[in-house]
Structures are given as C-alpha cells and as structure tokens.
Amino acid sequence: MTHSVLKCHYCGAEYTIDRNIYTCDKCGNILDVYHYDMEYSLTGLKGVWKYKNLIHPGINEGTIISKGEGNTNLYSNSRISEFSGIDKIFLKHEGENPTGSFKDRGMTVAVSEAMRLKFNKTLCASTGNTSAAAASYSSFAGIESYVIIPEKNISANKLFQAIAYGANIVDIEGDFDSAMDNVRKTIAKRNDFYVLNSLNPWRIEGQKTIIYEIMEKIKPDFITFPAGNLGNTSAFGKALMDLKSLGVIDDVPRLVAIQAEGASPFYNYINGKQESIIPVKAETIASAIKIGNPVNYKKAKRSLEFTRGIVEKVSDDQIMEAKRAIDRAGIGCEPASAAAVAGVKKLRDAGIMHKGDTVASILTGHILKDVSIIPEHKTLRISDIF
Structure with missing residues (x-):
C-alpha cells in the first residue's frame, strides 16, 4: 500500500505529512512529497485527480477541492x-x-491538503497567476486567502481575479522576490497560515x-x-x-x-x-x-x-x-x-x-x-x- 511522507532529497530526513512543514528541519532545503510503493493506476476521477494514486494517494476523496482542472488541449x-x-x-x-x-493543477492539491490539515487561512506571494488560483480555490473551499503582491508589478487582469475571488490583498514595495521574502518572514512568526507558493511540495x-x-x-x-x-x-x-x-x-x-x-x-x-x-x-x-x-x-x-x-x-x-x-x-x-x-x-x-x-x-x-x-x-x- 502506498505510504506518503515529506522527504529531504539532500540529507534524507523524513517527516510525517501531518506536519505543516515546507523545509527540512536539519538542512533547510525544500522538501519533496515522496510516495513509497507507488503504483501507476488511474482512478475514475477526472482531470488532475485521475492521477490521485501518483499525487496524493492517501487523501479522502471527500476532502478534495477541485474545479475540473487538467485535461487541457x-x-x-x-x-x-x-x-x-x-x-x-x-x-x-x-x-x-x-x-x-497551470497554477490550478498545483492549487487543487495544495488547497485539498490545507483542508485535510484543517487550516482556515492561506497565504501566497504572487505576481498574478498564483494569486488568482489561490484566491479562487481557497474561496471554493471556504478558506480565507491572503495574497502578498508587489505593488506595480502585477497584471491588472490577474489582480482583478484575486480581488473578485475575495482575497485579502497585501501590497508591498518591491518585486516578487520581496513578496516571497515576506511570506517566509510571516510563517516564521506564526503557524496559522497555509502557504500556497511552490515552496509547498504539494x-x-x-x-x-x-x-x-x-x-x-x-x-x-x-x-x-x-x-x-x-x-x-x-x-x-x-x-x-x-x-x-x-x-x-x-x-x-x-x-x-x-x-x-x-x-x-x-x-x-x-x-x-x-x-x-x-x-x-x-x-x-x-x-x-x-x-x-x-x-x-x-x-x-x-x-x-x-x-x-x-x-x-x-x-x-x-x-x-x-x-x-x-x-x-x-x-x-x-x-x-x-x-x-x-x-x-x-x-x-x-x-x-x-x-x-x-x-x-x-x-x-x-x-x-x-x-x-x-x-x-x-x-x-x-x-x-x-
């Protein structure tokens, strides 16, 4: 039976997926999701979740937050x-x-994981596409979303999506890298946010x-x-x-x-x-x-x-x-x-x-x-x- 863990590719440390952790406690590198005894078997679900056994085999189907993403032309x-x-x-x-x-593919898995871990707030840094997807999937799940946006460095179309989906917009000076640095500082001080950037291995x-x-x-x-x-x-x-x-x-x-x-x-x-x-x-x-x-x-x-x-x-x-x-x-x-x-x-x-x-x-x-x-x-x- 497939068993999933969070694993550091560099030092080999492993952590349970029930921990809200993105980087290795021992060496500081970004973690991977690793599936032991993984099998290539497709489910009867659609789109991204057709591959549930390859991306998150242990999650209950009732916890999945999906909007039909995947199966693109x-x-x-x-x-x-x-x-x-x-x-x-x-x-x-x-x-x-x-x-x-494409961010919707990662977001359906990450927000589903936020639901599994019972978070009620999500956080991301974004120049646009991540903020739109994070806001949409968080709202769809009934979770409050916070988006750190580098002022004047985002497409108005993408910002409109995040606003329309109900995200809390946090403007900062600088660029995406400044916004990402603020995400890291935020989660270092508090653990009630679930991060939706690609720092998140899900x-x-x-x-x-x-x-x-x-x-x-x-x-x-x-x-x-x-x-x-x-x-x-x-x-x-x-x-x-x-x-x-x-x-x-x-x-x-x-x-x-x-x-x-x-x-x-x-x-x-x-x-x-x-x-x-x-x-x-x-x-x-x-x-x-x-x-x-x-x-x-x-x-x-x-x-x-x-x-x-x-x-x-x-x-x-x-x-x-x-x-x-x-x-x-x-x-x-x-x-x-x-x-x-x-x-x-x-x-x-x-x-x-x-x-x-x-x-x-x-x-x-x-x-x-x-x-x-x-x-x-x-x-x-x-x-x-x-």
Whole structure:
C-alpha cells in the first residue's frame, strides 16, 4: 500500500505529512512529497485527480477541492511549425484551466491538503497567476486567502481575479522576490497560515500531471516551458522520474527551461557552472516569470540532470514575436507562455533542435491574463470591406 511522507532529497530526513512543514528541519532545503510503493493506476476521477494514486494517494476523496482542472488541449498548427522550424511541435495549453493558468493543477492539491490539515487561512506571494488560483480555490473551499503582491508589478487582469475571488490583498514595495521574502518572514512568526507558493511540495505534485497527460498522447524528444520560480521545472523532472521508475516510459524527453533574458538567474547558474544561484534584479515584459531569486533552483537542477535538460534565455522581442505567432494561429497565450515557443525557435536556429524532432511546448497562461500590451493593428472603415 502506498505510504506518503515529506522527504529531504539532500540529507534524507523524513517527516510525517501531518506536519505543516515546507523545509527540512536539519538542512533547510525544500522538501519533496515522496510516495513509497507507488503504483501507476488511474482512478475514475477526472482531470488532475485521475492521477490521485501518483499525487496524493492517501487523501479522502471527500476532502478534495477541485474545479475540473487538467485535461487541457494539445494543439498542432502549421503556423507554429513554420515559425519554430519544427514540423511536429505541439502546444499544451494550460490557460484552459479554470482560472486561466497551470497554477490550478498545483492549487487543487495544495488547497485539498490545507483542508485535510484543517487550516482556515492561506497565504501566497504572487505576481498574478498564483494569486488568482489561490484566491479562487481557497474561496471554493471556504478558506480565507491572503495574497502578498508587489505593488506595480502585477497584471491588472490577474489582480482583478484575486480581488473578485475575495482575497485579502497585501501590497508591498518591491518585486516578487520581496513578496516571497515576506511570506517566509510571516510563517516564521506564526503557524496559522497555509502557504500556497511552490515552496509547498504539494503544489509540485499537482503540476506533475501536465507531464503525465503529455506522455499519454505523444512521445516528445523535448518538452519546453517558461521558467520563473522553477516550480514547473522541479515538477516535470519529478513526473518523468515517476514514469521511468514505474516502467511506464523507456525514453526520457529532455526538459528545456526557458527564461527571459532580464530574469535569467537559473540560466546563469546552470550555464555558468556557478556553485549557487546568484539573484538578479528581474526586468522583463513577461510578468509571470519576472523572478530574480527562484526558490526551487536546487530541485530544478535535479530535474535537468535526470533529463539531460537545457536552460535557454530569450529576449522580450523574441517572446513577443512568438506570442504574435501563437495568437495569429488562433491559440493565444500570455507573454510568459510564449517564451516556451521562442526558445524552440532559438534552439532550432542554433542546431540544437532539428526539424524532425517531436517537441511539446507548454503554454502556461491564457491570452487574457495580461492585455496591457496591445498589438499593432489596422482599423478598417466599413467602406473598405464593400
């Protein structure tokens, strides 16, 4: 029978999942959820919870807080193939989740865990998508949510979602990293908040399911995605480790984390062979990945090592060029999402990816998540169409 614990990958310490703990008491590293005797068996539940036995096997189904997240579309489009130079490129659109981003996958598991532990307050730092998902799922569960937001560093669309869902908004000066630092200071002083950032290992369990769904449909050579706080980088490697160890897959696709040039500390860390990550002052048009000090960098490095992964960076101009291609293909995404496709084009031009490769690119957010950048367009008069 599957038995779940919180485990430190670095020193091996284990803790019961009934403790509200995110980092190791012994060495301070972020914990993983580890499932002993895990089996690849699917439930009769839908979406993310189809994989209950791989993400939270012990939770009572009556405790699960779900809004039907998961089971998002995998698009193939000739315009995207032409733009990227890859014939078999597929776009996994996480903007089709209930609040419009991939964060819903992690939030359904984390908020369900908050319910299991009987918390009545949640807390997160956010530049947008996390706040929207945290507020929505907390309200749906009847839990009060608190969101620490870096003033003037959040999309108005995302802030509106959090407000509409009833979150308590805490404005601070600074950026996402400042907001995250405030979360850490808050939980160090009091234990009545349940944290919903990717510091929480249960978030990672929910986000793993993106990979499960992709691998059920195609066998990619590469999986590309935007990288900010590196929760997805951590989750995707963990998912592939699961599938490999359980004998579900033989070949492991290479993970490709794409950062914005102005917010690329992980790129510098991996490609510069630094001993530790060096924080940067993040500046990019892609607000969802505008993070200069990602908390998950050690777990993300583990994912890259397991998959022979790549970290690349792209400029804001390259991001917007890719966004225009995705939007004009009728698919659409927020700016950060387009980094996943911009990275494919850059790697194809560099000869690292090839025309015949199979590539899955993950679009993390809906096109309406950030409409502050209005694309150039020509307005016609009615007489022009007669």
